[in-house]
Amino acid sequence: MVIRIGTRKSKLALWQSEWVKLQIEKKFPDVRVELVKITTKGDKILDVPLAKIGDKGLFTKEIEDAMLRGEVDIAVHSLKDVPTKLPEGLKLMAFSDREDPRDALLSNGRYTLSNLPEGAVVGTSSLRRRAQLKIIRPDLRIEDLRGNVDTRIRKLKEGNYDAIILAAAGVKRLGWEEEIDEILSPSVMIPSVSQGILGIEGREGDKEVESIVREAVNSTESEVAATIERAFLRTVEGGCQVPLGCYTVVNGERVHVRAFISDLNGEFFHKEEGVFEVKDLEEADKLGVSVAERLLSAGGREILEELLRCQ
Numbered sequence: 001m002v003i004r005i006g007t008r009k010s011k012l013a014l015w016q017s018e019w020v021k022l023q024i025e026k027k028f029p030d031v032r033v034e035l036v037k038i039t040t041k042g043d044k045i046l047d048v049p050l051a052k053i054g055d056k057g058l059f060t061k062e063i064e065d066a067m068l069r070g071e072v073d074i075a076v077h078s079l080k081d082v083p084t085k086l087p088e089g090l091k092l093m094a095f096s097d098r099e100d101p102r103d104a105l106l107s108n109g110r111y112t113l114s115n116l117p118e119g120a121v122v123g124t125s126s127l128r129r130r131a132q133l134k135i136i137r138p139d140l141r142i143e144d145l146r147g148n149v150d151t152r153i154r155k156l157k158e159g160n161y162d163a164i165i166l167a168a169a170g171v172k173r174l175g176w177e178e179e180i181d182e183i184l185s186p187s188v189m190i191p192s193v194s195q196g197i198l199g200i201e202g203r204e205g206d207k208e209v210e211s212i213v214r215e216a217v218n219s220t221e222s223e224v225a226a227t228i229e230r231a232f233l234r235t236v237e238g239g240c241q242v243p244l245g246c247y248t249v250v251n252g253e254r255v256h257v258r259a260f261i262s263d264l265n266g267e268f269f270h271k272e273e274g275v276f277e278v279k280d281l282e283e284a285d286k287l288g289v290s291v292a293e294r295l296l297s298a299g300g301r302e303i304l305e306e307l308l309r310c311q
């Protein structure tokens, strides 16, 4: 049997797909796994800030089309880039162990968040990172930073920024861990929905592939966390345009959830945090919805309306 993985050509995407290939081949020596490289729209538009594009599925659509046409069987995504609504006929089949879910500060060995000089320039295009940085350090100048992980680190080294913020997961996977100057605690910087988790997408009804993929890579803890966090995102449905984060630590049936919604400068910042019990995925989904609803009634709804007006 052959399983074909449709993958973007970026170093991170290839690393992630190779990793899944390895896990499958370790568990199922009779299965051959092939990588098929596909270019997505997100790989072509490199000069526009992501928050301005606002196109969900920017990095996934071409691969999903290939899956639906039967040219590839599965896709390995950074789950945080995967929209909450998948195309008809496709589903998430498995969720990998979570790599470090936190954000990291890189500054060429010079700074941490608290000792960056007054008015320092910090690179990030993420509204979530920007809003949370503004709360701790309102003086910082936040500037756009796009490109894949290697490009962003190169731009830091070229001296364009005093520091940049990246997901620790991508930095570690690509071997840049020594460049990290500070790992930001989730109590200071709530991570993105599903940050650090790989999601394996495939065709609905493709039962044999699904059972192989689940057996090879699925983590129950990641599945619970992703279900809560993605239910939160689906309920808020702010896309890339709204600063929000949701992060869950799973400990058996006890889950610790942190979530926020804010305006662009972090002036109106609404946060929820609590420990809950969830027994199954259905309860996990309900919890994500209820955390989102509480934030929306606590002021999140006004923020959404305000932000959507400015489009």
Ligand SMILES: NCc1[nH]cc(CCC(=O)O)c1CC(=O)O
Pocket (backbone or CB within 6 Å): 078, 079, 080, 081, 149, 165, 166, 167, 168, 169, 170, 171, 194, 195, 196, 197
């Ligand atoms: N937004 C792009 C993106 N998508 C996935 C990762 C790597 C981390 C992960 O797997 O969650 C990154 C880089 C980053 O945000 O720094």
